[in-house]
Amino acid sequence: KSKIDERALFVSQQQTEVFAFSSRTTLHLKKIIQRFKEDLRNISIAEMADLAALLNKKTRKRFPTRVAIVADSPEHLYEALVLLEQEIDVVQLKNGQIHKITTKAPNTYIVLSNAAKKSRIGFLYPGQGSQRLNMARVLVERFSWARDMLSISKIPLYDHIYKATDKFITKEDQQEFDKQLTDTRITQPAIILSSLIWSEFLSRLGVEPECVAGHSLGELIAFYKAGAFNKETLIKFAELRGSLMAQKGSGNAGMASLICSKQKAESLISKIPGNIIIANINSPSQIVISGGIKETGKAMELAAKEGISARRLNVSHAFHSSFMKESSDKI
Numbered sequence: 001k002s003k004i005d006e007r008a009l010f011v012s013q014q015q016t017e018v019f020a021f022s023s024r025t026t027l028h029l030k031k032i033i034q035r036f037k038e039d040l041r042n043i044s045i046a047e048m049a050d051l052a053a054l055l056n057k058k059t060r061k062r063f064p065t066r067v068a069i070v071a072d073s074p075e076h077l078y079e080a081l082v083l084l085e086q087e088i089d090v091v092q093l094k095n096g097q098i099h100k101i102t103t104k105a106p107n108t109y110i111v112l113s114n115a116a117k118k119s120r121i122g123f124l125y126p127g128q129g130s131q132r133l134n135m136a137r138v139l140v141e142r143f144s145w146a147r148d149m150l151s152i153s154k155i156p157l158y159d160h161i162y163k164a165t166d167k168f169i170t171k172e173d174q175q176e177f178d179k180q181l182t183d184t185r186i187t188q189p190a191i192i193l194s195s196l197i198w199s200e201f202l203s204r205l206g207v208e209p210e211c212v213a214g215h216s217l218g219e220l221i222a223f224y225k226a227g228a229f230n231k232e233t234l235i236k237f238a239e240l241r242g243s244l245m246a247q248k249g250s251g252n253a254g255m256a257s258l259i260c261s262k263q264k265a266e267s268l269i270s271k272i273p274g275n276i277i278i279a280n281i282n283s284p285s286q287i288v289i290s291g292g293i294k295e296t297g298k299a300m301e302l303a304a305k306e307g308i309s310a311r312r313l314n315v316s317h318a319f320h321s322s323f324m325k326e327s328s329d330k331i
Contacts (some may be wrong), residue, residue: 006252007141012134012329014196014299015072015107016070016107017048017049017051017052017070017071017072017328018052018056018069018070018072019031019052019068019069019070019077020055020056020059020064020066020067020068020069021036021055021059021066021067021069022058022059022060022061022065022067023063023065023066024063024064024065025065026065026066026088026093028075028091028160029065029067029088030085030088030309031074033081033084033088034083034085036081037078037081037082040074040077040078040081040143041045041078043074043076045073045074046076048071048073048077058078064095064114064115065074065093065112065114065116066113066114066116067084067110067111067112067113068109068110068111069081069083069084069108069109069111070101070107070108070109070110070184071107071112072106072108073103073110075259076105076107076108077104077108077301078103079105079106079108080103080108080110081108083103084101084110087099087101087110087112088112092093093112093113093114093205094114094222095113095114096113096114096116096117097111097113097114097116098112098113098116098200099111099113100112101297110254119208119210120211121207121209121210122211122212122213122224123199123202123209123212123213123225124196124209124212124213124214124215124218125199125212125213125214125215125218125219125221125222125225126191126195126214126215126217126218127191127215127216127217127218128184128191128216128220128313128319129255129257129313129314129315130186130191131168131181131182131190131191131194131314132162132239133161133162133163133165133174133178133181133186134162134163134165134178135161135190135194136193136194136197136284136290139175139197139198139201140158140197143201144265146197146200146201146308149193149196149200149231151231152231152235153189153193154191154237154239155185155186155189155239157186157189157190157193159179159189160180160186160190161194168231170262172274178314179254182220182314182315182316183246183316184242184245184273184315184316184317185239185242185243185246187242187315187316188217188238188239188241188242189192189235189238189239189242189246190225191193191217191218191238192217192220192221192234192235193235193237193238195221195223196224196231196234196235199221199225199257199280209225212225212226215280215282215285216280216319217238217241218280218318220234220237220238221234245317245324246316246320249289249328251319252292252294253288253290253291253292253293253317253318253319253323254277254291254292254312254313254315254317255279255288255289255290255296255312255313255315255318255319256288256289256296256299256300256310256311256312256313257282257286257287257288257310257311257312257313258286258287258288258289258299258300258303258308258309258310259286259308259309259310260282260285260287260303261276261285261287262281262284264308265287266278267278267279267311268285268299268302268303268306268308269295269299270298271302272295272298272302273293274289274291274292274295274325275292275295275321275322276289276290276291276292276295276296276299276321277289277290277291277320277321277322278290279318279319279321280320281282288313288320289324290318290319290320290321291318291321291323292318296312297312300312
């Protein structure tokens with residue numbers, strides 16, 4: 001008999017499941033959907049995972065017409081199926097075509113395809129500011145291999161990342177733990193470890209990237225995934241990087257995200273005297289600025305006046321700016 005991991009049984013369910021269908025034609029798919037809708041009326045939310053697993057076993061690679069639905073409840077899944085039925089009548093898919101169907105329900109997505117070729121996959125790993133309490137918790141609690149990865153670091157990361165948030169009495173309680181996780185000596189190995197665990201999980205599902213990249217700190221795990229070094233070296237690099245950056249460069253400085261073009265961000269910071277720069281161009285419409293607290297705060301004020309969304313990043317330093325020069329010199 002296989003031993004049941006009792007710890008895994010206490011983990012909360014996943015928020016969403018993937019429901020897959022395959023058929024010879026769109027007409028045949030519609031008949032499958034109609035029958036499935038009737039069966040769905042008696043499904044509870046506790047049976048969602050079993051239902052997703054059953055459908056996955058029934059899919060056939062040789063069938064060209066395929067559908068993937070992401071949903072978080074039987075009700076939202078039913079709504080998605082109704083919408084899918086309507087789209088099947090309207091959309092005439094050509095060979096190789098993929099059609100995404102927009103839904104109003106939260107956490108619900110539909111993709112319909114016909115003889116679609118395998119997509120190329122790339123991984124983009126996050127940098128500082130992406131840390132969250134209990135990140136990757138479901139995997140750590142559910143899988144022993146994920147828990148084993150926590151022992152790679154000499155820092156007790158489990159104690160810093162995983163907290164019983166339901167026991168926080170006040171907002172200040174959570175803020176205290178958030179502050180600890182923002183300490184770059186903890187943040188950097190914690191984010192890398194979380195990314196490593198999720199990356200390993202995808203690998204175990206057979207999902208591998210054809211290219212990798214990373215935002216700032218994320219470049220470390222991108223190098224690891226590309227085969228530059230092993231996971232032990234990866235964590236050591238993250239710990240060293242965090243330690244060196246913590247020694248210098250914090251002061252009265254920080255970073256902020258602006259939802260605008262690079263040109264607009266340049267225009268905003270050109271009006272602000274002092275130490276402030278464009279640190280990252282995350283996308284054509286999302287820019288990160290770095291510099292003094294007063295300067296970045298002023299930039300956020302100017303952005304708000306022009307209707308530009310601005311958010312201060314949850315980081316301890318003004319990374320990618322001259323505030324980090326002394327730390328850079330030590331490397």
